[in-house]
Amino acid sequence: MEASRPDTATRILDVSERLFVEHGFEATSLRMITQQAEVNLAAVNYHFGSKDALFESVFMRRLAPLIASCLAELDELEAREEKLSVESLVTTFIRPCLALSKDPARGGALFVRLLSRTLVENHRLLRETISQQYSVFVQRYSRAFHHALPELGVEELAWRMHFAFSVMFNAFAGNDVLKIFTRSQIVSARDPDMIVKYLVPFVVAGLVSPVEG
Amino acid sequence: MEASRPDTATRILDVSERLFVEHGFEATSLRMITQQAEVNLAAVNYHFGSKDALFESVFMRRLAPLIASCLAELDELEAREEKLSVESLVTTFIRPCLALSKDPARGGALFVRLLSRTLVENHRLLRETISQQYSVFVQRYSRAFHHALPELGVEELAWRMHFAFSVMFNAFAGNDVLKIFTRSQIVSARDPDMIVKYLVPFVVAGLVSPVEG
DNA sequence: ATCAAATTAAAACGTAAGTTTGAAACGCTT
DNA sequence: AAGCGTTTCAAACTTACGTTTTAATTTGAT
Known part of the structure; x- marks a missing residue:
């Protein structure tokens, strides 16, 4: 059949x-x-x-489950551990992204790229609909990282989270700045697991680095 | 007058x-x-x-001087210092970006955003013209970082550079992933100098973090 | 001042876009 | 099998796009 x-x-x-x-x-x-x-x-x-409404449907079909997965991982982690490590927090975001990237039935890595494009294109959809529905996402991660990194001020923490999610996000989206300038596709020929192997240590190191005097 | x-x-x-x-x-x-x-x-x-040719003109008007500035900083640094620190290398890229961001006469932060959009949109211009003309950019930085971080294998170094340029790039472009989910524009209301204050330590920490056993 | 080249201007061309329409085909209950 | 709401279909509609054309105007050297 x-x-x-x-x-x-x-x-x-x-x-x-x-x-x-x-x-x-x-x-x-x-x-x-x-x-x-x-x-x-x-x-x-x-x-x-309409074409606009189609775009919104395409987008929300993937985003809602992804956000839900991240928050579920976060729930589970907070229920299990008293003191959260930065690495485990990072992993609660990376694991759902990784699972999505490896699952063709859910669009594979396509959706992360779509999210990336949409972000850069600054769609009305992102500015209005999504920011209202999923603000809890940022709030939850902000609180969690604040507990894991209490020595950081709110401003410094906001910046580090900004950088961290930026690099994770672009890694999964396959946005390789350097590939602009070179034909070699070594990095972009991405095995998702390879990304994580190098991505997690890089992000964690940036997040936990000591504050400057 | x-x-x-x-x-x-x-x-x-x-x-x-x-x-x-x-x-x-x-x-x-x-x-x-x-x-x-x-x-x-x-x-x-x-x-x-044509419209395509116009785009190329818009793009190259800014890119060529930016690349030239980075390579000039790199030249100067390599002539001055024997052993290059990772931070000083990072700065050779960040300083021209910062100067560009603060100079309205050269388009200010606009061009970095344009570069960002163009990268994500995967224009033919980037794949063909620019990758040929400016491959020296990646080569120079690859050699410099290899000298500064000799303990890293070529693959690990490539990934870390990928991550590092990705986060620097998106920071200047103002691509804030988290702003999707929240209305607060704290991070995006960007004073370029503020970006650097937090950006450099984050990137350097990721680049120099010890390799995992 | 003159003339040729460079630039600006208004209008039209052909194409492709998103959307709408009204009829045909389908699926399901009765 | 009949009837009815749902879905599919071919076709056309309006609009806007990039580009071209031809004439008017400006510019600069002689």
Whole structure:
């Protein structure tokens, strides 16, 4: 028996996710999407209402579970340990990202790249909808890191978290600044596990480094 | 006497730089550009040939001097010191970025954001033209970091440089992952000098952290 | 002042975009 | 099998895009 063909809406979501990552939102046309999804052009507007609403659907399908996974890991860790290590905190974020990256059924590494693109493109969706729904994400991690690194002031901690999530995020998204300048794809030919092997120590070292006098 | 109005080509470049950053290449139309630059629609194609060529001009106007500044700092440092510290190496990259960020006449922080967008959008320009012209950039930094951190294997060093440039780059571009989830703009309300105060220690700590047994 | 080159201007061209429409096909309950 | 809401389909609509064209204007050297 063959794998049953997903319904129209799902086919549209899957193809859109890939095309939005490859070409960006503006450069991806509904005709490209519907052609590759083998559905009628009007199907997008019928099922989602508009191209903008389609984008939001593509986005939220992956983001909600990812955030939930991170917070679940955080819950579990806080229930298990009294004093949280920075490395274990970092891992609560990295493990769900890693799991997502290795699971083609959930879009694999595609969604992290989409998130990255969307962040840089500064979509209205991010500024409005998501920042309201998931502000708890930052709050939880801020509290946890504050307990793990009590010697850091709030400003310094905010910066270090900013840097830490920035580098983790771009690592999973495969955004290699240096590949701009060189053809070698050594780093970008990414085995997700390899990323973590080098990523965690780097991030932890930056987070725990002693404050300057 | 009033400031003389720049010539048409310059006005187009200035407006394009801002609009490409704000809306991206695809979402920026020649009509938006020429309208805000107060020039005729046909001026873009007359002076630059095409929208693609305009983008390349916008991009190279800033990139070439920035790269040159970094390499000049590197030259100067290598001529002055025998053994290079990681921090001084990091600074050869950060100082030109900082100078650029603080100089509105050269586009200020705009160009770093444009570079960031272009990287994520994976433009043909980056894959082809620039990687050939500026591969020396990566080579120089790779050699310098290898001398400063001889105990690191080539693979581990490549990853750490990848992470280091990633976080520096995103810091200057103002790409704050966490701002997705929270309205507070504490981190993003960026005084460039503040960035450096916290950025350098973070990056250096990650780069020099001991290799794991 | 003149003339050739460079630049600006207005208008139109062909194409592709997102969206809408109305009919046909389908699936399910009765 | 009939009827009805849901979904699919082909086609057309409006709009905006990048680009080209042709003429008007400005510029600069003789």
